Amino acid sequence: MQNTIKQYDAEIEKCKSIFLKKFQDYGAAWRILRPSSLTDQLYIKACRIRSIEEKGMRKVNEPIDLEYRALVNYGIMALIQLELGENDDMSMNKHDVEQNFDKHAAIAKELMMNKNHDYGEAWRDMRIGSITDLILMKLLRAKKIEENEGRTIISEGIDANYLDIMNYALFALIKIEENKIVKTEKT
Numbered sequence: 001m002q003n004t005i006k007q008y009d010a011e012i013e014k015c016k017s018i019f020l021k022k023f024q025d026y027g028a029a030w031r032i033l034r035p036s037s038l039t040d041q042l043y044i045k046a047c048r049i050r051s052i053e054e055k056g057m058r059k060v061n062e063p064i065d066l067e068y069r070a071l072v073n074y075g076i077m078a079l080i081q082l083e084l085g086e087n088d089d090m091s092m093n094k095h096d097v098e099q100n101f102d103k104h105a106a107i108a109k110e111l112m113m114n115k116n117h118d119y120g121e122a123w124r125d126m127r128i129g130s131i132t133d134l135i136l137m138k139l140l141r142a143k144k145i146e147e148n149e150g151r152t153i154i155s156e157g158i159d160a161n162y163l164d165i166m167n168y169a170l171f172a173l174i175k176i177e178e179n180k181i182v183k184t185e186k187t
Contacts, residue, residue, distance in 0.1 A: 004116060004174070011173040012105050015072040019101055020094065022073075028092040030077050035086065035158070036146045038078040042165060043139045045070045050136060053129050065176050071135065071169035075162045079104045082159055112167045123171045131172045138165045 030038075049067050052058045080100045092100075116123075123131065142161040145152060 004121060005113070007174045007177070008109060008112060008170055011170050011177070012072070012109070014173075015069045015076075015170075016098075016101055016105065018066075018069055019073045019076065020098060023094060023097050028090040028097065031081070031084075031087050031090045031092065033077070033081065033086065035078050035081045036143075038074055038081060039139060039142045039146060039158075042071060042074045042078070042162075043136075043143070045074065046132060046135045046139055046165075049132050050129075053132060065173055068169040068172045068176070072166045072173075075108075075166040075169070076101055076104045078162045079107075079159060082162075108163050108166045108170075111163050112170070115167075123168075124175075126171075128172050128175055131168050131175075135165050135168045138168070 033041075045067050049064060052064060058064075083100075138161045141155070142158050142165075145155075145158045145161070150158065
């Protein structure tokens, strides 16, 4: 598990770097989005990943790992929106954005560690395509919860789905990085 924590931390730092650079470029323009719009954006990213997996090629020259990083970052945006509420006030400063990122990343990491303990790191034996499918399933669940105006009878709320999506995306990123290392070692 110690290796997983190091790998997880390294991948979340790469996501955070992108998040903060995009904040410098665009500010907090995403604050205008409703959580349902962020769910749809997550869905679009996950669909692109699955499409590339199924077709075995892509026409837009963006690496797949950037799409998984986008899933993490949009997940954090969605969690912030759930907490703060949608707002067209985009005056968040870098410190507030970074603090919010770190807070939600820490919640996701704690969840990952607890589930990893209980499931015995079963994700390591999964195919990346299966991880993508689970992300899509979580997104469809989130959309259904949104259609039900946030009400559930027995299930976790929408925030739990966002956290799982982030963690599955981070697992995929770890597996992608491990595959790069194996390929480098073989050459």
